[in-house]
Amino acid sequence: MTFQLHAITTGTLELAQASSTAAAIHSFVDYIHIREKQRSARELLYWVEAFRKAGVPAEKIIVNDRLDVALAAGAGGVQLTESSVPLKQVRPFLRQLAAGCSVHEPAAVAHANEERADWILFGHIYDTASKPGRKPRGLETLQAAAYASRVPVIAIGGIKPHHIREVKAAGAKGVAVMSGIFASKDPAAAAASYQTAIKKEEINDMHIVVNGKSTPISLQELTIEELLASYSLQGKAVIVEINGHIVPKERLGLTTIQEGDRIEIVQFVGGG
Amino acid sequence: MNSRYSRQELFLKEEHPYANKHVLLVGAGALGSALAEMLVRAGIGQLTIIDRDYVDWTNLQRQQLYNEQDARDSLPKAEAAKKRLQEINSDVSISAITADAGPQELSALMDEKCPDLLLDGTDNFETRFIINDLSQKYQVPWIYGACVGSQGVSCVIVPGETPCLACLLDVLPAEGMTCDTAGIIAPAVQMTTAFQGAEALKILAGRWEDIRRELVGVDLWKNTYSSISTVSLKKADCPSCSDTAVYPYLTEENQTKTAVLCGRNTVQVRPPNNRAFNLPEIAAMLKQWDASVKMNGFLLSAIVSGKRIVLFQDGRMLVHGSKDPEEAKKLYQRLLG
Numbered sequence: 327m328t329f330q331l332h333a334i335t336t337g338t339l340e341l342a343q344a345s346s347t348a349a350a351i352h353s354f355v356d357y358i359h360i361r362e363k364q365r366s367a368r369e370l371l372y373w374v375e376a377f378r379k380a381g382v383p384a385e386k387i388i389v390n391d392r393l394d395v396a397l398a399a400g401a402g403g404v405q406l407t408e409s410s411v412p413l414k415q416v417r418p419f420l421r422q423l424a425a426g427c428s429v430h431e432p433a434a435v436a437h438a439n440e441e442r443a444d445w446i447l448f449g450h451i452y453d454t455a456s457k458p459g460r461k462p463r464g465l466e467t468l469q470a471a472a473y474a475s476r477v478p479v480i481a482i483g484g485i486k487p488h489h490i491r492e493v494k495a496a497g498a499k500g501v502a503v504m505s506g507i508f509a510s511k512d513p514a515a516a517a518a519s520y521q522t523a524i525k526k527e528e529i530n531d532m533h534i535v536v537n538g539k540s541t542p543i544s545l546q547e548l549t550i551e552e553l554l555a556s557y558s559l560q561g562k563a564v565i566v567e568i569n570g571h572i573v574p575k576e577r578l579g580l581t582t583i584q585e586g587d588r589i590e591i592v593q594f595v596g597g598g
Numbered sequence: 599m600n601s602r603y604s605r606q607e608l609f610l611k612e613e614h615p616y617a618n619k620h621v622l623l624v625g626a627g628a629l630g631s632a633l634a635e636m637l638v639r640a641g642i643g644q645l646t647i648i649d650r651d652y653v654d655w656t657n658l659q660r661q662q663l664y665n666e667q668d669a670r671d672s673l674p675k676a677e678a679a680k681k682r683l684q685e686i687n688s689d690v691s692i693s694a695i696t697a698d699a700g701p702q703e704l705s706a707l708m709d710e711k712c713p714d715l716l717l718d719g720t721d722n723f724e725t726r727f728i729i730n731d732l733s734q735k736y737q738v739p740w741i742y743g744a745c746v747g748s749q750g751v752s753c754v755i756v757p758g759e760t761p762c763l764a765c766l767l768d769v770l771p772a773e774g775m776t777c778d779t780a781g782i783i784a785p786a787v788q789m790t791t792a793f794q795g796a797e798a799l800k801i802l803a804g805r806w807e808d809i810r811r812e813l814v815g816v817d818l819w820k821n822t823y824s825s826i827s828t829v830s831l832k833k834a835d836c837p838s839c840s841d842t843a844v845y846p847y848l849t850e851e852n853q854t855k856t857a858v859l860c861g862r863n864t865v866q867v868r869p870p871n872n873r874a875f876n877l878p879e880i881a882a883m884l885k886q887w888d889a890s891v892k893m894n895g896f897l898l899s900a901i902v903s904g905k906r907i908v909l910f911q912d913g914r915m916l917v918h919g920s921k922d923p924e925e926a927k928k929l930y931q932r933l934l935g
Binding site: 536537538539562563565567572590591592593594595596597598 | 625828
């Protein structure tokens, strides 16, 4: 599953600007959360409808807290916080909606797992303007939360593109961003830069098995010849097998390596 | 259970199947020493060892049959090996031959000894390809083994069943890493010969279904293991093992008269025809050129033109401190005509 990117409205924008931003960013994100705590249910309904009209796919629209709005407006899901009706009690009415939970303590993660939430928003990880006066939870608590969770844990709170690597390393399966995207001067560029950072980490995820050892490779479209060169074996007397098939010498430069390939290389050395 | 081979018999579930088996071991260096000791302890009936070199101080780090006195005495390896091996098992009949393992010498040995198995204890591909051709011509299995650094490779070659070395390697590989340039650790030797030795014990006991059918490579430092099935690699038109085989490596043109020895910074020069040297006469002659001439019963060593040379009775000369075959040839001709 790819690393998720959630964008969350700030609660300070007017609908026209919010919906045009949503239209500009939706292709870069997995979900857009409408989190407008001051607005009425009817306003929230108009927001969902406006986003949809602006071209945002319905399944990407998540309504914070208001299950009734999500259902009536045909949104993709609901985000339940610690002030919302609990997921257990909401479940009979969800129909096709996705349901995310927001938690602030690693201990609450187990409960969200029991309730089979679709994701868990966990934070806040870094210094953020959203919750003035509160200390950031930090990567350690993120790691504790992610370790205990089968449900994907999405990190939130002051996350910038350069945080993606460490947040991922801590076990998060995605990030949620509020002012970093919706309050940005160029939200599309901002969303794109998060996506770029995510893709960069995905490339480092590519693993193949060489001679029984799991080996990360950082280049896509790598040929076997290039792999041999990385081991200083180019031009040497070797036999190469990929996924059980021997690669003829003339095809070494033409065969590209895929994620998960099992490669055996035996070099004919001559000493004794 | 007090019989010498009882532990082996328990494993094999068979009473000593090795007593009448004969192995021809080419090379008594790192690989050869380990293989020889393994098979002698296992109690094969006969072992013939051929090696062209003598024991050097730098061998002691990994060539398990030799000791410091052997190095001081500059004993030929085949002789030193036999001496040690007989101490280990006096029941094994051991022939030690100090000579170059060229096509004529090896063919003669094949005719004379009719071995059940050929073992690779060599350090160069030229000799391996000769062994490979002989294996096909005489229909005797052989086991390729090679090591350098922390890695080793091995493969069993059974005429008529598996691909041969020429199927696997269509050209003689260019000089690659040698023990001289890349070094070697003793465990790499032990690991390679463990693979070769196990296959030897299977073949000699007739356990054909248990033979490994893969080319295996292990790196003990990088902690990798690779094995590739060679079943699909037999070439229908192979010049060494097909129906139209011509055994190209047994012909005279393919033999070089000089060879650079692996790990020794040394060139060997062979005479164009068989020569037998009278070492004492040559020693006397050389003493005019240089005072540090030494002799044991098998060879003579001296320093000529700043290079240490060693002369064997069969006319071969080793030139130490040189990797230049032309220079070595010239020196040979200058000294011996």
